Every structure is written in structure tokens, then in C-alpha cells.
Amino acid sequence: MTNHGWILERRPVEKLDASCLAWREMAVPDLTPGSVRVKTVMLSLDPTNRIWASPAESYLPPVPLGEVMRGIAVGVVEESADPRWKAGDLVQGMLGWQERAVVPAGSLNGLPPGVTPEQWFAVFGHIGLTAYFGLLDVGQAKAGETLVVSAAAGAVGSLVGQIGKILGMRVVGIAGGEPKCRWITEELGFDAAIDYKREDVGKRLRELCPAGIDVDFENVGGEILDACLARLALRGRVVLCGMISQYNAGSQPPGPKNLANVLMQRGRIEGFIVLDYLARAGEAFGKLGEWLATGKLRYATDVVAGLEQAPAALDRLFSGANRGKLMVKVADLPESL
Amino acid sequence: MTNHGWILERRPVEKLDASCLAWREMAVPDLTPGSVRVKTVMLSLDPTNRIWASPAESYLPPVPLGEVMRGIAVGVVEESADPRWKAGDLVQGMLGWQERAVVPAGSLNGLPPGVTPEQWFAVFGHIGLTAYFGLLDVGQAKAGETLVVSAAAGAVGSLVGQIGKILGMRVVGIAGGEPKCRWITEELGFDAAIDYKREDVGKRLRELCPAGIDVDFENVGGEILDACLARLALRGRVVLCGMISQYNAGSQPPGPKNLANVLMQRGRIEGFIVLDYLARAGEAFGKLGEWLATGKLRYATDVVAGLEQAPAALDRLFSGANRGKLMVKVADLPESL
Numbered sequence: 001m002t003n004h005g006w007i008l009e010r011r012p013v014e015k016l017d018a019s020c021l022a023w024r025e026m027a028v029p030d031l032t033p034g035s036v037r038v039k040t041v042m043l044s045l046d047p048t049n050r051i052w053a054s055p056a057e058s059y060l061p062p063v064p065l066g067e068v069m070r071g072i073a074v075g076v077v078e079e080s081a082d083p084r085w086k087a088g089d090l091v092q093g094m095l096g097w098q099e100r101a102v103v104p105a106g107s108l109n110g111l112p113p114g115v116t117p118e119q120w121f122a123v124f125g126h127i128g129l130t131a132y133f134g135l136l137d138v139g140q141a142k143a144g145e146t147l148v149v150s151a152a153a154g155a156v157g158s159l160v161g162q163i164g165k166i167l168g169m170r171v172v173g174i175a176g177g178e179p180k181c182r183w184i185t186e187e188l189g190f191d192a193a194i195d196y197k198r199e200d201v202g203k204r205l206r207e208l209c210p211a212g213i214d215v216d217f218e219n220v221g222g223e224i225l226d227a228c229l230a231r232l233a234l235r236g237r238v239v240l241c242g243m244i245s246q247y248n249a250g251s252q253p254p255g256p257k258n259l260a261n262v263l264m265q266r267g268r269i270e271g272f273i274v275l276d277y278l279a280r281a282g283e284a285f286g287k288l289g290e291w292l293a294t295g296k297l298r299y300a301t302d303v304v305a306g307l308e309q310a311p312a313a314l315d316r317l318f319s320g321a322n323r324g325k326l327m328v329k330v331a332d333l334p335e336s337l
Numbered sequence: 338m339t340n341h342g343w344i345l346e347r348r349p350v351e352k353l354d355a356s357c358l359a360w361r362e363m364a365v366p367d368l369t370p371g372s373v374r375v376k377t378v379m380l381s382l383d384p385t386n387r388i389w390a391s392p393a394e395s396y397l398p399p400v401p402l403g404e405v406m407r408g409i410a411v412g413v414v415e416e417s418a419d420p421r422w423k424a425g426d427l428v429q430g431m432l433g434w435q436e437r438a439v440v441p442a443g444s445l446n447g448l449p450p451g452v453t454p455e456q457w458f459a460v461f462g463h464i465g466l467t468a469y470f471g472l473l474d475v476g477q478a479k480a481g482e483t484l485v486v487s488a489a490a491g492a493v494g495s496l497v498g499q500i501g502k503i504l505g506m507r508v509v510g511i512a513g514g515e516p517k518c519r520w521i522t523e524e525l526g527f528d529a530a531i532d533y534k535r536e537d538v539g540k541r542l543r544e545l546c547p548a549g550i551d552v553d554f555e556n557v558g559g560e561i562l563d564a565c566l567a568r569l570a571l572r573g574r575v576v577l578c579g580m581i582s583q584y585n586a587g588s589q590p591p592g593p594k595n596l597a598n599v600l601m602q603r604g605r606i607e608g609f610i611v612l613d614y615l616a617r618a619g620e621a622f623g624k625l626g627e628w629l630a631t632g633k634l635r636y637a638t639d640v641v642a643g644l645e646q647a648p649a650a651l652d653r654l655f656s657g658a659n660r661g662k663l664m665v666k667v668a669d670l671p672e673s674l
Contacts, residue, residue, distance in 0.1 A: 243596070255594050257592050262577055263579070264395045266396075267608050269599060271601065
């Protein structure tokens with residue numbers, strides 16, 4: 001039985017790419033009691049992969065040099081040494097950027113019946129939980145309020161905007177390029193889009209949010225965040241979900257200039273990590289499933305074929321090439337599923 | 338009957354000083370029903386005076402050019418056309434930088450019995466409410482947590498640190514110069530002080546807050562805020578009370594670089610304006626009065642004599658010359674009080 005995968009060999013200075021990662025053939029560890037061997041089917045690529053490769057302290061320990069790159073994936077149980085799982089089960093967990101993983105049985109979750117790996121990553125999983133709890137719990141979003149979402153055509157952003165519409169909010173998305181802007185307004189139902197590559201974001205926010213921004217669901221950081229802070233409404237909330245514009249910066253870029261407006265508006269900037277909401281996942285899955293089934297929630301996937309492509313594919317997030325959820329297809333699902 | 342005061346003639350670019358303000362003799366308006374004429378006794382000088390003079394949108398409209406500079410003051414009622422007040426009453430309100438003001442009766446508050454104008458501004462009034470509600474309500478401060486206070490020898494900071502000690506927190510103050518650092522540790526009971534003029538604030542925060550900062554009561558902004566963000570503990574709160582280091586900047590200075598740590602630590606930066614807490618003032622005054630009476634709360638005042646000195650005195654806040662509450666004595670209290 002073979003295994004191949006990507007080993008983190010060097011810390012990235014800017015991009016996390018093939019200069020930091022090495023493709024290796026590796027042994028598959030033996031099963032020990034309580035562990036499960038899983039064959040990877042679909043690997044999720046996320047902006048936070050870049051954070052995990054960094055040596056800086058974050059919400060998880062940095063991936064150790066010389067070890068398999070950390071990654072969330074869906075796979076099929078090949079062999080189980082634990083009563084919770086049996087061969088053929090479809091599971092998700094931290095399988096890493098590799099073809100096969102031996103992991104503790106308790107670190108895995110099953111997928112809801114009938115949900116494909118693509119749907120799991122695009123609508124449920126960490127993406128769905130991030131959008132749902134970020135907007136409702138951290139953002140305290142309410143009907144009638146104005147929501148601005150950055151990286152609006154991305155996996156999280158596209159869900160956040162649609163959930164905002166379901167709640168009865170006015171939703172403005174910030175995305176790069178006309179096709180993405182058309183997609184979020186014409187197909188996903190956002191009220192308006194700002195093309196940050198062509199338009200003056202601050203000027204457009206003034207036009208589109210005349211009463212200010214009640215909730216900024218922030219995925220980008222940098223100048224986009226700064227423009228949103230300048231337009232914050234009274235008691236406006238910034239859900240600090242991600243700052244993708246900053247992760248590849250070789251040195252620490254300067255922060256937002258408009259923090260004074262947070263003071264004036266009694267605003268709030270709140271950081272949030274989806275791991276804190278895992279215990280409440282069922283609550284979100286119920287709603288997301290219902291919205292998906294009734295056609296209120298749409299999604300797009302950007303599926304790259306072949307684990308060997310993972311480092312190159314990751315850059316699609318940072319260059320803005322992807323639309324919807326980016327993932328890598330590592331192997332076919334068994335016929336039985 | 339004469340009146341003199343300071344008129345805002347020009348918007349400040351950097352400092353709000355005599356180049357922007359003009360000393361004028363003015364008429365005293367006639368009393369109309371519902372209004373009260375008050376003779377100013379003590380004028381509070383606050384960092385927010387600089388904000389009020391700016392043309393930028395803030396939590397109150399900018400002081401119009403050509404009008405008396407806005408200011409909070411304690412005064413004595415000279416004549417009243419409203420049953421709520423009578424001649425001789427000691428009151429506080431937005432009397433402005435002038436010797437006499439005619440204001441709506443409903444805009445005034447009485448001082449608690451036995452409280453002097455100095456005590457009012459140093460322990461109660463907007464300063465006490467800011468410290469009390471900022472720390473307890475916005476900061477959600479708890480026993481056993483680590484509190485960092487910037488501008489720790491200032492009016493608000495010196496109270497915040499002492500309230501933190503009363504609550505059972507570990508308190509680190511950031512102040513400029515050895516006398517202030519000695520004062521807050523030796524006389525006010527702070528656990529430690531950082532002299533930002535001599536010491537590396539980031540390095541000292543790492544030493545003094547090994548488990549991170551649970552509450553940063555932020556009065557300064559800029560590099561001090563940035564250093565605190567870098568040390569934020571899990572679910573740490575930044576009470577964004579003021580950013581005095583930024584107010585005199587001619588152009589917008591860059592913001593904090595360490596916002597990513599707010600994300601990683603699930604931290605919160607929350608702006609807050611004391612005006613929102615006026616309805617709950619009684620709650621704070623009761624506690625503050627009790628702590629003052631039992632010797633748990635100490636204060637210092639920096640009283641400058643003569644309203645003509647107000648513009649020059651204001652700069653004491655920005656140069657860091659003052660210790661405790663800065664105010665201008667405009668007139669003697671009547672013998673009867």
C-alpha cells in the first residue's frame with residue numbers, strides 16, 4: 001500500500017508554494033487500537049493553510065517542518081481499529097495533504113446522508129459553520145440592516161451574503177472582476193457588488209451604504225477593511241473572519257487607519273475562529289440543509305484534479321482566480337457511495 | 338454683566354491652540370423661559386476637546402466656527418427661569434469655554450452633596466463614568482484577569498487601574514516618565530508600570546503579562562495599542578476609549594499592524610462613548626463614592642488658574658505634562674458653597 005503527499009520543508013516567506021513543499025512517497029503507519037486508516041477523496045484548500053505553515057503563533061500550532069502539510073479532507077475509511085467507524089464510511093477530518101492517513105477515530109466526523117464531498121465543503125463543514133455562526137453569532141445580524149461582505153465570491157463570502165438575504169438584510173458584496181460581481185448579484189441575489197479591481201471601494205461604499213455598514217463580514221483585511229471601518233454605522237460590527245490580503249505579505253503591512261471611527265460609532269471588531277463553534281454544528285447544519293433543499297442557498301465549486309496540483313491550486317485563493325469553494329480531488333469516490 | 342470666552346475661529350490642523358481660538362468679550366444672552374444663566378467655576382479639559390474642534394464626523398457635531406469652544410464645566414446658577422434650578426445651585430453641563438452661559442435647564446445636572454468641583458471632575462462626572470462603565474461593561478473585567486491601562490497617570494487611566502485592583506485584577510499601567518510610574522505603583526497600587534518614554538513597551542508587556550492581556554483599556558492608540566494587540570490573551574478585550582496619540586496628527590497615521598492577533602485570539606476591539614451611559618450614572622456614582630470614602634480610590638488634579646490659560650493648558654494632555662485630572666479654574670466658588 002502506497003502513500004504520497006506534500007511535506008512542509010521550509011517556512012514560506014511570501015507564498016506557500018512548491019518552493020516550501022516537497023512531494024514525497026511515504027510509508028503508511030500501522031493501525032493501532034482506536035485509530036482508523038482513511039483514503040483521501042477530496043482535500044479542502046483554505047486561506048488558513050497559509051497561516052498554518054507560518055511559524056507565528058496562531059489558533060493552532062504551526063505545522064512542524066518535515067511533516068505532512070495540514071489540511072481538512074473528506075475520505076473513505078479503508079480499515080478501522082475502532083467500533084465507531086467501519087470500512088466504506090465517508091468521513092471528514094484533518095487528513096492532511098496526503099493520499100492516506102491514519103488518525104484517531106474520535107477526530108473524524110461523518111457526512112450527513114446524501115451529501116457529496118463537494119456539497120460538504122461548499123455548504124456545510126467548516127465553511128458553512130464559519131458563514132453561519134460568524135454572521136449570526138459574532139455579527140448579530142438582523143433584518144433590515146446593511147451587510148458588507150468581502151471576498152464575496154469566495155466560499156465563505158458567497159454563503160454569508162446569501163444568508164444575509166435570507167435574514168432580510170441589504171447585502172453588498174466586494175469581489176474582484178465583473179464575472180464574480182455579476183455572479184453574486186444575478187445568481188446569488190446580492191443587492192449590489194463592488195469590483196475592487198476597477199472601482200474606488202470607499203466611494204462605492206458611500207454610495208451603496210448611505211446609512212453606513214451595520215455588519216462587515218471581513219475576509220480580506222488591509223485597504224478593504226479600512227474602507228469598511230470608515231463607513232461603519234452606529235454600533236456596527238466587524239466580523240474579523242480572515243485577512244487574506246495580508247497572509248502572503250513578507251513583512252507586516254500597516255494596519256487600518258480608520259480605527260477612530262470604531263470609537264466614534266461605538267463599533268466592535270471581533271475575531272473569530274470556527275473551531276469554537278463545532279459543538280453547535282448541528283444547529284447550523286439543520287438550517288443550511290433546509291436552505292439548500294429549498295433552493296435559497298446556491299454554491300459554486302472550483303475543483304482541481306490531482307493532489308500533485310495542491311500547491312499551485314492554493315494560489316488560486318490568493319490571486320483571486322477561484323469562485324466558490326476551492327478543493328482538490330485526490331481520488332474517486334467508491335462506486336458504492 | 339460681562340462675558341469672555343474662547344471662540345473657535347479656525348479648524349486645527351495639528352494642535353488646538355491659540356492659533357485656532359480667539360479670546361473675545363461677548364454679550365450675555367437674555368434668559369428665556371426654561372433656561373438658566375450659569376457662572377462658570379471650573380472647566381474640564383479633555384482629549385476629546387480636540388475631536389470636537391475637528392471638522393470630521395464624530396459622536397457629536399463639530400463645534401461650529403465662530404462659536405464658543407465646547408467644554409464641560411461646573412458652575413453656579415446666577416439666575417433661573419426654570420423651577421428645576423435656583424440661584425446658588427452648583428451644577429455641571431456643557432457650559433463651554435466662557436465665563437457665563439445661558440443653557441436649557443434640562444441640560445444641567447447637580448453635583449452630589451459635599452462633592453467639590455475638583456472631586457466631581459476627578460472621580461465622578463464623565464471621567465468616573467468612563468472608567469467605571471468602560472472597564473466593567475465594555476471590558477467585562479473579572480477578578481484574576483490581567484488589565485493593561487495606557488495613559489495610566491491620566492484622569493481616566495488612574496481610576497481604571499485602581500478599579501481594576503478593587504476588582505482583584507493584576508494591573509499594569511503604561512505612563513510617561515518615572516514620577517508618573519512611581520505614582521501609579523507606589524500610591525495607587527498598580528502592580529507594575531511601563532515607562533513608554535524609556536522602555537520597550539512590547540518587551541515589557543511580554544515580561545509583565547506572561548499569560549497575555551485580558552483587558553486593554555486603551556487611551557492612547559498608535560504604537561501602544563499595537564503592542565497591546567500583540568499580547569492579547571484568548572478572548573482578550575480592547576476597550577477603545579481614546580487614542581490621544583492620534584488626535585494631533587496632521588494626516589491620518591497608519592493603524593495597528595497586529596490586528597491578525599485579534600483574529601487568532603478571538604479578541605474584541607470595542608469603541609465606547611460615555612454619553613451612552615448617562616442613564617446609568619447613579620449606579621457608578623454609588624460605587625465611586627463608596628470607594629472614595631473608604632480610601633480605596635485616590636485621585637490627583639492638575640488645576641490651571643484662569644480661563645485665558647485654557648488653550649495652553651489643553652496641550653498639557655497631549656505633551657503628557659499633566660498628572661490626574663486637568664481642569665481650569667475660571668472663578669472662585671461663592672463663600673456659601
